Amino acid sequence: MSHSHDHSHDHTHTHETPNTKEKFLERLKEQGFKLTGKRRTIVDILLEEDRYISAKDLLELLKIQFPRLSFDTVYRNLHLLKEERLIEESVFGDGGSKFRIACDANHHHHHFICTVCGRTQLVEGCPMDALQLETPAGFHIETHRFEIFGHCADCCQSSL
């Protein structure tokens, strides 16, 4: 159950990381959620995109296959997927939320994020380890947020 045989039909994705469609869908099924066509397609698209996109962009992509789909379903599924830790959310500079398929739900990480295309790169290490933190007396840490924003190589190019 943990090491599912995900050598299915080879995808556009080359790496044999845990990010296979089947694994994601299995996780949902295990939790008792139904694998509807829309839900499958959302996971498909997010895997395919492999970058941060807005709910609006996601809806647009979904409408190709499901013209009548609207925001409510998108958001409901985004919430669900986030709860199940299958996607990651980040608030961009303009205040808008964007979402990407979870890189690795089990491994804590941070990202370089391209503010143009939403593509990401892993950051080596975590500031909570690297900084010798002097936590204020009595302060109880819950979460932290560390993100590096900029232009990726491709988007630097295209802005020339």
Next chain:
Amino acid sequence: MSHSHDHSHDHTHTHETPNTKEKFLERLKEQGFKLTGKRRTIVDILLEEDRYISAKDLLELLKIQFPRLSFDTVYRNLHLLKEERLIEESVFGDGGSKFRIACDANHHHHHFICTVCGRTQLVEGCPMDALQLETPAGFHIETHRFEIFGHCADCCQSSL
């Protein structure tokens, strides 16, 4: 002009840091902005509060003195103050923006932030220095975000 004589009438604030009301207002004046009663009061309140608060909370506090004040003016001033780097903005977990008077516009810093009351503590150091970053090839860093969220000592207490 840089070292203004801000020994005016002593305030509730004890430290003789750059965070004096006069200094903030001067900065605005220098830029050619008018020092209206509302603008003064916004700076007053933010200095007094000395923590992250929402536009809504700020408006509430302002309405005590200016009952007819509405969100538009609050936001217009928050934008202005942010442009002038007199306040800092942070997006909290729930997705809502909160604002606080700038701790020190000249010194780069990060915060421990209490998600209950919005009070902050400075973090020693910056992850961009502490982590030996391997910036992805061609990636052009623009900004970064690092915040540690949790409960401050006081808010831990009150939740017992």
Next chain:
DNA sequence: ATCAATGCAAACCTTTTGCACGCGT
């Protein structure tokens, strides 16, 4: 057959904008 998922519409919340008037300079 059951209960979750969806579509539709409407509400909601935060933030923004246009315009006429008021006020700091």
Next chain:
DNA sequence: ACGCGTGCAAAAGGTTTGCATTGAT
């Protein structure tokens, strides 16, 4: 007197909700 600042009202976005229907199991 000039021009920014403000109030009002309305719009704009993004996100959420209630309810009836559809659909996966």
